Amino acid sequence: MHQQLVLGKITEILAATDDSHEAELTQLLDKSSRIFVSGAGRSGLIARFFVMRLMHAGYEAYLVGEVVTPSVRDSDMLLVISGSGGTEQLIAFANRAKKIGAQVVLISAKRDSALGDIADAVFEIGKPDLYGTVVGMPMGTVFELSTLIFLEALISHFIHEKGIPEEQMKARHANLE
Amino acid sequence: MHQQLVLGKITEILAATDDSHEAELTQLLDKSSRIFVSGAGRSGLIARFFVMRLMHAGYEAYLVGEVVTPSVRDSDMLLVISGSGGTEQLIAFANRAKKIGAQVVLISAKRDSALGDIADAVFEIGKPDLYGTVVGMPMGTVFELSTLIFLEALISHFIHEKGIPEEQMKARHANLE
């Protein structure tokens, strides 16, 4: 069954992901004044999923490229999601953030990459040798879904750790649509 | 020449637009805690143009539907841009904003419409009888371009009125892209 294939692969990747990532990434997020998130293509959709919940959880968070996204300052974090670590436009964003003095954090399928070289911290999802071709999960699918579940679990971690009531998150949620 | 056709039609519409709109709309914007802007299709693009400059000018402004747009509260304004005043999804947004107690302001090609009935204030751009078919400016083009120039001139009005330095606006402008 295809659902088992997909869930099985995500489970395998997350089992090979360092358990300390959750606490470490939370700590970095908590130290930043504001959090700017960016990704290209489907990694950009993951960025959107995450940044919305960051806002619900009380962080001041922005998606790079939306119309009211303000300028980055040196006390902010740029969180970049890139499986390959080599997306050109994200490299340009990361270099600019770095020059401003902001912290650059990368979530990637591998530690070593152009973005990895720029980033102050890299969170590797799974291990590079687990990303071989999987028929039915084309292109970046394995990284994308694993990263999404990793970040949704991080939100769950926040909620439990900080005791954020669902009502409080709901009250921050867009209420016109 | 087509540029003259387009500029001529915009000029005609703006000449028929009430001069007091600029000061009145500025006053309403200044009284609101936060400003939420919405429009569908090309009016949605105008909403994006405007909300970005509102942010640059120091207002707390959001586009309805972006991922970090928060919930509307009773001290906020929903500014809706709709030529026809009858866009169903905008009616749904306006009704919800009204129920929350927020102020609903409409920018439209006509005073009377479903959205006009809901709105606390309507700013009519031009006069309804000026919106006849113009070959080369199909569908809502005349309203859209006139409204865009109206709102860009409103930004110019803020800047002169309040003496906002361009450097301050630039400092708020997105700096990664």
Next chain:
Amino acid sequence: MHQQLVLGKITEILAATDDSHEAELTQLLDKSSRIFVSGAGRSGLIARFFVMRLMHAGYEAYLVGEVVTPSVRDSDMLLVISGSGGTEQLIAFANRAKKIGAQVVLISAKRDSALGDIADAVFEIGKPDLYGTVVGMPMGTVFELSTLIFLEALISHFIHEKGIPEEQMKARHANLE
């Protein structure tokens, strides 16, 4: 561990989802000339994930609201993703699609709803009594993630069933970013 909480809940929901959904939804997609996908908020992000892979897999597919999305015709399908089945703007879209004569298909957490009443076919993800509050998976999270994995598995189903080579999908994938 939070990752286990999230993966466990998705697994539970998918185990309670009708196995025949995969084949039935594929058949409906294959019968439609073109597929228009829509959702609000995070369900809108799931719509984006899915529509991109539909395009890669060779379907003519569009997201409602993007700038080059054309008009719907009677031979097309509108696929709506809505946990509650009650999102007002989606009801407006579904009613309009229905009037045009297009097929309306709903993916939802429950069979009975305003959108369910309009839809020609409803695909229920899980069972309504499985959607109680889960601390750490706030608001629609359980439905959203389960539906995303359901649709990613559907893509896997296409790929295996039709023997679509990954190279072919890659060749259709955006190549500027």
Next chain:
Amino acid sequence: MHQQLVLGKITEILAATDDSHEAELTQLLDKSSRIFVSGAGRSGLIARFFVMRLMHAGYEAYLVGEVVTPSVRDSDMLLVISGSGGTEQLIAFANRAKKIGAQVVLISAKRDSALGDIADAVFEIGKPDLYGTVVGMPMGTVFELSTLIFLEALISHFIHEKGIPEEQMKARHANLE
């Protein structure tokens, strides 16, 4: 009055824009299999305005970055809108399009720039010495509004030249929203 300031400046820029641009750009668009349009920030909004009308006028046109935008091929055009001609992410797109063999066309405030060096054709809007600071039209406003009106007039040019009936454009226009 601010509306006169804004309209006056646009008129001045367009008067200084080469009259042959309209026919030349139309010819290039007509020779391309498909047209991909891109811009950053507010120039990205202008790209959206234009690409929607290209679609209405019967061109196969896409915005770079939307979820169903396909891969560029050597018979396609990438049309880039950039006032400065130096936006890094657009340079990356243009280089990639060039390598694929697609035609790269730039609309800019100046002929000489990094993007100008890559482009096969550059359409200069106004003359560089007309872009001095205008209080009330901050940052790229003068270029953006002038370019928007230039492109809307280009659409008007198509419509007249080719005798495209408004009903035909309306029939292609998104009909769910």
